[in-house]
Amino acid sequence: MHFSAPLQLRSGASLADYTLVYETYGTLNADRSNAVLVCHALNASHHVAGMYAGEGGAKNVGWWDNMVGPGKPVDTDRFFVIGVNNLGSCFGSTGPMHINAATGKPYGAAFPVVTVEDWVNAQARLADALGIEQFAAVMGGSLGGMQAMAWSIMYPQRIRHSVVIAATPKLSAQNIAFNDVARQAILTDPDYHGGDYYAHGVVPKNGLRVARMVGHITYLSNADMAEKFGRELRNGDYQFGYGIDFEIESYLRYQGEKFSEYFDANTYLLITKALDYFDPARAFNGNLTKALANTRAGFLLVSFSTDWRFAPACSREIVQALVNNKRKVTYAEIDAPHGHDAFLLEDRRYVNVVRSYYNNIWNEINVAAPEEKVQA
Amino acid sequence: MHFSAPLQLRSGASLADYTLVYETYGTLNADRSNAVLVCHALNASHHVAGMYAGEGGAKNVGWWDNMVGPGKPVDTDRFFVIGVNNLGSCFGSTGPMHINAATGKPYGAAFPVVTVEDWVNAQARLADALGIEQFAAVMGGSLGGMQAMAWSIMYPQRIRHSVVIAATPKLSAQNIAFNDVARQAILTDPDYHGGDYYAHGVVPKNGLRVARMVGHITYLSNADMAEKFGRELRNGDYQFGYGIDFEIESYLRYQGEKFSEYFDANTYLLITKALDYFDPARAFNGNLTKALANTRAGFLLVSFSTDWRFAPACSREIVQALVNNKRKVTYAEIDAPHGHDAFLLEDRRYVNVVRSYYNNIWNEINVAAPEEKVQA
Numbered sequence: 001m002h003f004s005a006p007l008q009l010r011s012g013a014s015l016a017d018y019t020l021v022y023e024t025y026g027t028l029n030a031d032r033s034n035a036v037l038v039c040h041a042l043n044a045s046h047h048v049a050g051m052y053a054g055e056g057g058a059k060n061v062g063w064w065d066n067m068v069g070p071g072k073p074v075d076t077d078r079f080f081v082i083g084v085n086n087l088g089s090c091f092g093s094t095g096p097m098h099i100n101a102a103t104g105k106p107y108g109a110a111f112p113v114v115t116v117e118d119w120v121n122a123q124a125r126l127a128d129a130l131g132i133e134q135f136a137a138v139m140g141g142s143l144g145g146m147q148a149m150a151w152s153i154m155y156p157q158r159i160r161h162s163v164v165i166a167a168t169p170k171l172s173a174q175n176i177a178f179n180d181v182a183r184q185a186i187l188t189d190p191d192y193h194g195g196d197y198y199a200h201g202v203v204p205k206n207g208l209r210v211a212r213m214v215g216h217i218t219y220l221s222n223a224d225m226a227e228k229f230g231r232e233l234r235n236g237d238y239q240f241g242y243g244i245d246f247e248i249e250s251y252l253r254y255q256g257e258k259f260s261e262y263f264d265a266n267t268y269l270l271i272t273k274a275l276d277y278f279d280p281a282r283a284f285n286g287n288l289t290k291a292l293a294n295t296r297a298g299f300l301l302v303s304f305s306t307d308w309r310f311a312p313a314c315s316r317e318i319v320q321a322l323v324n325n326k327r328k329v330t331y332a333e334i335d336a337p338h339g340h341d342a343f344l345l346e347d348r349r350y351v352n353v354v355r356s357y358y359n360n361i362w363n364e365i366n367v368a369a370p371e372e373k374v375q376a
Numbered sequence: 377m378h379f380s381a382p383l384q385l386r387s388g389a390s391l392a393d394y395t396l397v398y399e400t401y402g403t404l405n406a407d408r409s410n411a412v413l414v415c416h417a418l419n420a421s422h423h424v425a426g427m428y429a430g431e432g433g434a435k436n437v438g439w440w441d442n443m444v445g446p447g448k449p450v451d452t453d454r455f456f457v458i459g460v461n462n463l464g465s466c467f468g469s470t471g472p473m474h475i476n477a478a479t480g481k482p483y484g485a486a487f488p489v490v491t492v493e494d495w496v497n498a499q500a501r502l503a504d505a506l507g508i509e510q511f512a513a514v515m516g517g518s519l520g521g522m523q524a525m526a527w528s529i530m531y532p533q534r535i536r537h538s539v540v541i542a543a544t545p546k547l548s549a550q551n552i553a554f555n556d557v558a559r560q561a562i563l564t565d566p567d568y569h570g571g572d573y574y575a576h577g578v579v580p581k582n583g584l585r586v587a588r589m590v591g592h593i594t595y596l597s598n599a600d601m602a603e604k605f606g607r608e609l610r611n612g613d614y615q616f617g618y619g620i621d622f623e624i625e626s627y628l629r630y631q632g633e634k635f636s637e638y639f640d641a642n643t644y645l646l647i648t649k650a651l652d653y654f655d656p657a658r659a660f661n662g663n664l665t666k667a668l669a670n671t672r673a674g675f676l677l678v679s680f681s682t683d684w685r686f687a688p689a690c691s692r693e694i695v696q697a698l699v700n701n702k703r704k705v706t707y708a709e710i711d712a713p714h715g716h717d718a719f720l721l722e723d724r725r726y727v728n729v730v731r732s733y734y735n736n737i738w739n740e741i742n743v744a745a746p747e748e749k750v751q752a
Contacts, residue, residue: 011616012616013616113616171607173598173606173624174596174602176622176625177601177625178590178593180622180625180628180629181589181590181628184585184586184629184632185561185586188585188586189582190566206565210557210561213557214557217554220550225549225553228549231547231548231552231655231658238387238653240388240389240489240649241489242649245653246556246652248553249552252553252556253556253560269618273618276621276622277621279607282607
């Protein structure tokens with residue numbers, strides 16, 4: 001969907017016009033009360049669930065296909081689910097690789113730094129265009145969870161529920177440090193060319209590869225890595241060189257390589273900045289309770305015991321601030337071995353919590369009278 | 377000291393001849409029983425303590441000056457302390473930047489991959505040359521602790537005590553993963569030139585910078601980073617660019633920059649490999665108790681509560697294996713906020729443990745009859 005009205009950004013810059021790519025699943029009901037917005041994290045897209053006709057293979061499966069679909073926890077037989085690709089992405093919505101109408105060249109480094117709040121504003125315009133006054137829920141994991149949280153603050157009347165999974169109210173110094181290592185790897189790659197590498201026919205692949213490797217380590221738990229890879233050797237013995245000795249090296253280099261082939265470096269820079277900048281309590285002298293005071297939604301928060309990127313304590317901080325505000329909040333801390341990545345994986349208890357929560361939303365929107373809904 | 381006999385390495389390669397740079401503090405006593413070998417970690421050197429005459433500034437202070445010196449825990453009024461720079465280093469001992477006599481050019485990538493065990497063998501030859509049959513103690517932190525441990529296994533008769541601080545019996549998959557990110561940053565830097573960058577008049581500075589940044593994160597604790605830097609901004613507000621926003625970015629980039637100006641990239645590669653390869657239990661099907669069965673030394677192990685690089689559990693694994701062998705072992709787990717770096721910092725309880733342990737060593741070598749010492 002193309003938007004021709006300028007979008008004012010938090011940085012002070014604005015985008016003259018832009019396109020958002022989105023996908024929908026299920027059917028919007030007559031009173032438009034069953035819409036669910038799914039927000040994506042760092043490297044995902046609008047392709048949340050299902051497969052494209054005629055395209056096979058695991059790569060074609062939506063990134064949250066285990067969560068969203070007919071009969072699944074977010075049941076598309078009941079809900080009208082929207083997946084939207086965020087501004088600045090490299091998967092279709094307007095981003096650094098697109099032509100800047102003002103110059104006739106790709107934006108490159110000139111694409112403005114966008115924030116979680118900017119994304120939410122852009123998403124709200126999409127909701128306007130689709131005639132959705134209020135979402136039954138806005139949901140997401142990690143950076144997607146931050147968007148669900150920002151929705152509850154910025155548009156309190158427009159969401160009944162906020163589903164915030166494996167998220168944090170703000171990045172820690174360590175989180176920012178890892179992001180900055182990733183950015184420095186990209187920015188100092190000679191193929192980065194100040195962000196205008198498109199014109200040079202190259203991409204800062206080495207930098208992006210290293211960026212992804214370091215990021216990937218933070219998505220996995222130490223214990224999970226130990227169990228999956230341990231000190232297993234690729235070729236039975238030490239090679240005494242700088243090729244691959246350990247299976248974990250093989251895995252990480254492969255992940256980095258794969259990522260550097262499909263992801264855009266400018267997008268990576270942008271998105272890590274959006275993560276670093278997210279901090280709704282900042283406008284309230286660090287008081288998260290005050291930042292959440294105007295929320296009206298019900299909340300589901302989920303965290304995972306071995307997530308050391310956004311540890312359970314981060315989710316608990318949000319829960320406490322919501323409780324301080326006497327909000328209705330459900331919190332599940334799932335004992336799962338897979339670190340931060342757990343939010344994308346199958347886990348019976350996790351999936352059941354989300355399923356139950358959406359069952360309740362379903363019951364709620366079907367018993368509530370229309371006038372109640374508008375006030376909710 | 378120059379050694380002209382070839383050194384056989386674990387990789388199968390050998391060094392035809394080599395030089396080890398070392399420093400000594402204090403005086404070797406008449407029966408040569410008061411010698412202490414201090415082994416260094418990743419980026420340190422033979423310059424353990426004190427300052428060079430005529431050179432001022434904090435940079436000139438030895439890396440363990442708070443631990444070693446007159447009246448200090450390792451009291452150089454009592455002990456004859458030796459600091460030795462390891463093979464492959466860039467601080468004086470033979471390494472990749474030195475001329476390979478076989479080619480007349482710097483070794484570069486041709487410098488053989490060396491292991492902790494190779495270092496210990498080279499150190500043993502230095503001890504031979506200095507006429508030291510048995511060390512009162514071999515000690516080190518982190519990678520230095522691994523050397524102290526390897527000494528107890530490889531030369532059980534030649535050390536009375538092994539002081540192993542903030543170490544591990546083997547790196548975890550996560551540890552190896554971080555090392556491989558660092559290596560990949562260096563290896564893919566165009567200025568690396570396959571390791572022969574000396575001839576090109578460049579150094580892979582960007583890669584080394586990123587390598588150091590990621591390493592540095594793992595030396596600090598999450599809590600300590602949060603307390604020291606938190607989300608503090610350099611210029612009071614978000615800059616909406618890729619310069620410095622947060623103080624933690626400023627700190628890390630500075631650390632990376634500084635390091636890349638004095639450290640050699642080939643040495644960094646070598647040393648991370650020595651870390652990855654250390655695994656004395658490997659020759660015993662992973663059984664650390666068996667690996668330590670022939671040790672004769674007394675042991676002091678120290679770990680730090682917030683060290684997530686080599687967590688207390690790693691030290692406890694060594695302690696348990698020593699206890700299984702009925703070895704005399706003292707273990708202190710210090711509740712300290714500074715992560716892995718704590719082993720280099722002042723901490724009253726830590727320093728007191730080391731002081732007490734060395735007091736006991738001092739009493740031991742002064743009451744023991746010479747014939748007992750040889751058997752010890």
